[in-house]
Amino acid sequence: MTTFVDRVELHVVAGNGGHGCASVHREKFKPLGGPDGGDGGRGGDVVLVVDLDVTTLLDYHHRPYRKATNGRPGAGGHRTGADGQDLVLPVPDGTVVLDRRGNVLADLVGEGTTFVAGQGGRGGLGNAALASPRRKAPGFALLGVPGTGRELVLELKSVADVALVGYPSAGKSSLISVLSAARPKIADYPFTTLVPNLGVVTAGTTVFTVADVPGLIPGASQGKGLGLEFLRHVERCEVLVHVLDCATLESDRDPLTDLEVIEAELAQYGGLADRPRLVVLNKTDIPEGQELADLVRPELEAKGHRVFEVSAVSRKGLRELSFALGALVSEARARRPREEATRVVIRPQAVNESGFTVSREGEALYRVRGEKPERWVRQTDFSNEEAVGYLADRLNRLGVEDELFRVGAREGDGVAIGPEDNAVVFDWEPSVVGGAEMLGRRGEDHRLNELRPAVQRRRDREAERADPE
Known part of the structure; x- marks a missing residue:
């Protein structure tokens, strides 16, 4: 059963806004x-939030x-619909969000x-919010x-x-188990470690975290073995060992x-050339291991590497290694730029910016794109x-009609x-300037028109009583 997942595809859909209501008191x-x-409620957002208690993407x-x-x-009764509830999705610290193209x-x-x-989508306005001196009784929302x-x-x-x-089986899991309180699985066969293990190390006043990266073999950067799956976990580390x-x-x-093989794989993966390196000669508690360490150490140091001889069993050299790592981590932290306060950038819309575009497609088709018209x-x-008439009025006020004239659209x-x-497609009629002209006295309730003759007859009778001649 899979217990650790560090890459998933996630399909999210925010909530739809509620429809507005057309009602008469x-x-x-x-x-x-x-x-x-009343107005409709706002749809719920989908929000990713870093939660330190979450360590894997297994749920997704x-x-x-x-x-x-x-x-x-x-x-x-002017009752606004309830807003949709936001969906909060916890993710591990260090999660990178990409689109399908890799951006x-x-x-x-x-x-x-x-x-x-x-x-989440915004809620629609009810007819109470759409009422105006020109449109006293909207029959729509x-x-x-x-x-x-x-x-x-x-x-x-x-x-x-x-x-x-x-x-x-180089001893990475054993090393992290004695440097920290981590308890990874340890055995004497390759690929014992199937997931990165994290451990916290204290060296004097410096506290830092150590991760072992499993599965690095020749061809790992091209996907061989497990290396490609876990090389991304090296990217954030300040020091490589x-x-x-x-x-x-x-x-x-x-x-x-x-050493040459692993360095070649890191170089092919890219982006790690500037990280400081240390070389650890492990398993020196075994006589043959100590002899080999004595043999290769001078050559490694001649190439400029800083070398430590350690043993996870006898704990030889672990103190010196932890303090050396602590010093490198402290130097790396000091080089980091200090985080500045969040700046709010305001970019006002230009005076001559319409907020939409009109482009010609084919012989007799024009496409309107823009946040407002599409919404x-x-x-x-x-x-x-x-x-529909209200939509025509809004588009006309925005300037869509004038822009269609300018780009050469015809009836x-x-x-x-x-x-x-x-898209919504319709045949353009430039003679109709706006929806109000198309529908006559739009916004008036037809029942008001039915009441007018009765009111006029009553006024005529009152006038006859006042002036019988």
């Missing part, structure tokens, strides 16, 4: 009390589809760091906006100060060759003529609002 002796439809491996709740529709969207480091993976959906890739990169790299096996039973291996189309109930040409896979 009614009570005894007040048949036309005015519009009182088993359940990759996540959706937030929708906002509730509005109701009469980095967020690098989540530090407890409580958040990323809104899906934006706006629909809620659908929530955004995304296909994401989550990759976990361990947040550690020191990475132990080396061949399988080569753990070389001085008591290997394989006749075709020796510490110098092992307005999604909020329109096209079965309601008054709502009868097709106009598409939105992307190709989800």
